[in-house]
Amino acid sequence: MSESFDVIVLGAGPAGEVVAGRLADANLEVAIVESRLVGGECTFWACMPSKALLRPAEAVAEARRIPGAREAVTGPLDVAAVLARRDDVIHDEDDASMVPWLEDKGITLVRDRARFTGPRTVQAGSRTLEARRAIVVATGSRAAVPPIPGLREARPWTNIEATTAKHVPDRLLILGGGAVGCEMAQAYASFGAQVSLVEGSHRLLAKEEEFASDDVRAGLEEAGVGIFCGGKVQEARRPEPGGPVTLVLEDGTELEGDELLCATGRVPNTDELDVAAAGVELDARGFLPVDDELRVAGGDGLLAVGDVTGRVLLTHMGKHQGRQAADVILGKPAGLRAAGNDAGSPRVIFTDPQVAAVGLTLQAAQEANLRVRAVDVGTQANAGGSFYGNGARGTARLVVDEDRGVVVGATFTGPDVQDSLHAATIAVVAQVPLGLLWHAVPSFPTRSEWWLKLLEAYGL
Numbered sequence: 001m002s003e004s005f006d007v008i009v010l011g012a013g014p015a016g017e018v019v020a021g022r023l024a025d026a027n028l029e030v031a032i033v034e035s036r037l038v039g040g041e042c043t044f045w046a047c048m049p050s051k052a053l054l055r056p057a058e059a060v061a062e063a064r065r066i067p068g069a070r071e072a073v074t075g076p077l078d079v080a081a082v083l084a085r086r087d088d089v090i091h092d093e094d095d096a097s098m099v100p101w102l103e104d105k106g107i108t109l110v111r112d113r114a115r116f117t118g119p120r121t122v123q124a125g126s127r128t129l130e131a132r133r134a135i136v137v138a139t140g141s142r143a144a145v146p147p148i149p150g151l152r153e154a155r156p157w158t159n160i161e162a163t164t165a166k167h168v169p170d171r172l173l174i175l176g177g178g179a180v181g182c183e184m185a186q187a188y189a190s191f192g193a194q195v196s197l198v199e200g201s202h203r204l205l206a207k208e209e210e211f212a213s214d215d216v217r218a219g220l221e222e223a224g225v226g227i228f229c230g231g232k233v234q235e236a237r238r239p240e241p242g243g244p245v246t247l248v249l250e251d252g253t254e255l256e257g258d259e260l261l262c263a264t265g266r267v268p269n270t271d272e273l274d275v276a277a278a279g280v281e282l283d284a285r286g287f288l289p290v291d292d293e294l295r296v297a298g299g300d301g302l303l304a305v306g307d308v309t310g311r312v313l314l315t316h317m318g319k320h321q322g323r324q325a326a327d328v329i330l331g332k333p334a335g336l337r338a339a340g341n342d343a344g345s346p347r348v349i350f351t352d353p354q355v356a357a358v359g360l361t362l363q364a365a366q367e368a369n370l371r372v373r374a375v376d377v378g379t380q381a382n383a384g385g386s387f388y389g390n391g392a393r394g395t396a397r398l399v400v401d402e403d404r405g406v407v408v409g410a411t412f413t414g415p416d417v418q419d420s421l422h423a424a425t426i427a428v429v430a431q432v433p434l435g436l437l438w439h440a441v442p443s444f445p446t447r448s449e450w451w452l453k454l455l456e457a458y459g460l
């Protein structure tokens with residue numbers, strides 16, 4: 001016999017939880033199906049543990065830059081304590097503390113793997129669930145393992161092993177110089193591992209501003225990371241299980257490590273969903289494409305949110321989509337529920353220096369045929385910056401649309417720049433005219449005075 005709900009949400013990661021919670025708050029009867037842990041990849045194997053691994057070294061580096069505090073740092077990182085705190089942050093991979101939140105909202109949790117059996121029907125283990133109003137797919141993504149000869153057989157780490165490891169390998173090879181590869185290189189180098197990072201394109205963080213790539217590369221190299229950009233991997237070898245692993249690059253270079261982390265992007269968790277039974281199709285990469293209301297084309301009451309849509313693979317954007325999808329299902333006015341422009345997505349990479357960016361890079365804006373001009377100042381080049389310690393590298397850039405007189409992109413590099421990003425997000429998303437931004441006066445002595453310097457550099 002089937003069970004009927006107003007809405008069924010597939011996947012209890014951050015995006016699925018938000019959509020389920022918002023609908024339950026509106027008194028809809030909601031079920032959420034989860035095959036692993038409530039909280040999803042973000043809570044246990046991605047955002048939260050990675051930041052727990054990075055923060056201690058960042059705090060120590062910050063103290064070391066400041067005379068007076070520097071003298072109090074008398075020893076190396078206590079790696080065992082860092083790993084223990086990481087375990088606290090991820091609740092020892094136990095979701096018991098997350099479940100009461102669902103129960104309090106009256107959401108039915110079904111612990112099983114879901115697959116479609118019809119347009120509004122899913123099978124989860126022995127249970128058949130029917131949706132009266134909608135099904136929302138929020139099944140997320142997992143690490144991609146590219147088809148490099150020998151790679152799969154070498155049993156590489158993915159983000160799961162890298163974020164939950166109980167010991168630090170002496171030598172870690174990392175394949176991929178995007179956000180995950182760079183953050184894990186930073187963390188493991190701070191734990192004393194000898195890290196080598198291989199990136200196929202000519203620079204790290206290839207989608208960010210070039211100066212951000214340069215700053216992060218310099219920071220990683222200072223931390224002792226060996227960086228091989230433009231190095232295409234031809235083969236991976238691990239002859240003995242548990243023994244050393246080797247990456248062979250196109251030019252014949254061989255790199256040996258004790259573990260190999262594969263950080264080369266994500267694939268969607270759609271292969272076992274059988275979406276054809278719901279009458280819809282995946283795109284060529286296996287994602288579930290959605291329109292601006294998060295509806296899946298051709299679906300009957302079918303929406304998707306989060307990584308599985310392939311739009312912006314970040315927790316905050318998945319949660320934002322979750323709120324929008326709930327509002328679409330609740331029939332809220334269109335003005336409030338439009339999916340917005342992905343180009344406005346903020347992003348932070350928690351390396352040392354950090355990269356905090358929103359909107360378009362200069363290159364992306366030019367490729368979009370906008371008439372833009374970029375202005376740059378140092379993030380440390382003001383009175384506020386002096387308190388973060390001399391010698392901390394960093395740049396602030398605004399990309400200004402000259403025709404409209406608004407900021408279409410901003411990138412900040414430097415220590416502790418993450419919380420400065422939201423002002424730029426507001427400027428970009430709200431399209432605040434430069435003449436008005438000029439009157440948003442930053443406090444003295446804060447590093448936010450870089451806004452004044454940027455606007456002056458632009459000519460105000």
Ligand SMILES: Cc1cc2nc3c(=O)[nH]c(=O)nc-3n(C[C@H](O)[C@H](O)[C@H](O)COP(=O)(O)OP(=O)(O)OC[C@H]3O[C@@H](n4cnc5c(N)ncnc54)[C@H](O)[C@@H]3O)c2cc1C
Nearest residue numbers: 011013014015035040041046047114140306307313314315
């Ligand atoms: C190392 C790393 C660090 C990251 N750091 C950040 C960061 O600092 N900030 C940030 O914004 N983003 C970060 N991200 C990205 C972020 O983790 C994802 O964007 C986010 O987890 C996506 O949320 P989601 O709800 O769409 O999917 P997920 O978190 O992947 O959750 C999907 C859930 O669906 C479940 N599921 C899958 N298939 C089924 C099925 N058939 N039936 C039932 N359940 C199913 C899964 O078990 C999972 O729990 C990071 C990613 C990685 C890998």
